[in-house]
Amino acid sequence: MKLVLAIARAGSLGGGAAALAVNHSTAFRRLNALEDKLGVRLFERLPGGVYQPTAAGERVASTAERVETEADALSRDVSGQDQRLVGSLRVTSSETLAYSVLTAELARFRTAHPGIVVDLVVDNRILSLSRREADIALRVTRPKEPDLFGRKLADIGWTLYGAPSLVGDGPVDLAAFDFVGWGEDASGIAAADWINERIARTRVVYRASSLINQFTAAKAGIGLVLLPCYLGDPEPGLCRVIDEPIAELARELWIVTHTDLRKTARVRAFFSIVGDGLIAKSSLMRGERLA
Template sequence: MENWNDLKLVLAIARAGTLGGGATALGVNHSTAFRRLNTLEEKLGVRLFERLPGGVYQTTTEGERVATTAERVETEADALSREVGGRDQRLTGALRVTSSETLAYSVLTEQLARFREAHPGIVVELVVDNRVLSLSRREADIALRVTRPKEPDLFGRKLADIAWAIYGAPSLGPLDDIAGRDFIGWGAEVTGIAAADWLGETIEPRHIVYRANSLINQFTAAKAGIGYAVLPCYLGDIEPGLVRAGAGPVIELTRELWIVTHADLKKTARVRAFFDIVGDGLVAQSSLFSGHRTA
């Protein structure tokens, strides 16, 4: 196991549970991962994974030992990277940032333009992903999240409260009562999203006339007049093709917007600059996030 790439391959497949998922995580194609894994198993003389129905790859005892060792090596390598990177005082280089699709679609891009104007030597790579990427594994340097960081090795700052409300096209008319009205909802497989849970508890299934697992698509469908949608106010209030329906924000859906990095990186010049410019810029939009300012 002298090749670190072999360890990374085993760890990626073990985490994904499939060969294809491991290949995607490493940025290689399926056939390359298949060939590399077979070569590694032949070289070691052991099976690292049991091939199960449905394309599932389950670690053997030997495979589990290799994956555990690979994770330890990865943890040490990431810690070294953060320690060295945390001393970087250059305002040049790359900065990997992750945010949700709705934030990237609306108010974030304007702040990134301000950051680019102030620091043209820094290249921002924006990863639009609704998953919580690992800052410890350097999947991102900075994350904009709607949850307060709980991990002790993370450093964050609250930027605003995020309110959600019901929106619809002007052609749908006023919404005095949601009973019997058509709504846009989430796919049946979506779990763990407060707005999806609220719709499931509040709106009868027969009145969910359209479903999408993308909030931006729900936003677009609402503009088209398909039905009412529950959207964050920073998205709905700035769209002239939508009007806020009902009495106001849905209080139980209120969330917090945080800017977060790893504690080892908080003194890095690029990270500090991003916190100052983009973080302060988003704080200045707090009335839009909280639903107290409409377009």
């Protein structure tokens, strides 16, 4: 059932195999064996490696999803009653947050609770807390799902940065500068859209899907870059090109967990230590100029 659900979600055998951390040939053998045993075809094999569920496949996948949901709910319910400050805690965070301000707070948490092992998943995607892809998420969006519990930690400011040797001391004409930006398929990312709307395409001379790589490229003098202030301001190899945070790029940082886990001792301890630590850095996060 897990195999059929994984393939149905991914839309391909390779994607389903990757989700289950097995190789392609193993998933292929298991699916063929399952179809032989049931005497029914579960997927139509379409051109381009697409696997489309048949009516039987949809029935199996739907049942598997219900079983998964019940199993995850049971797991959260049992975990939510755990009042021990030992065990593991799976946390997900963006790349830039993990690179900069988060690590020091994780060190403080480790000192306070050495019996808790933090498993940090650095991923810019929004992982599912309902499916236990993570226990706690640090997100730049307010949680909308009714089964999630969150706490706002800070506002996040963004502005434009460049290497001092590139920017100089005089007035800045953005049309005269090269830029570091996102890949061509990055529509929907606010920073990428801001660049696309205001900067000529020919002036974006370097593109990367990683904001940390963009940050590094800007320090090397390749071009100007949009960054969250908590990443750009502490870096001596960069200076602000636009003095104030850009209003339309403002975001919020939230710490989020599933409601079933909010009273777990490990989760409460993380909210308290790491959450309060990030709140204490809210001036840096907002992009306030410090003396």
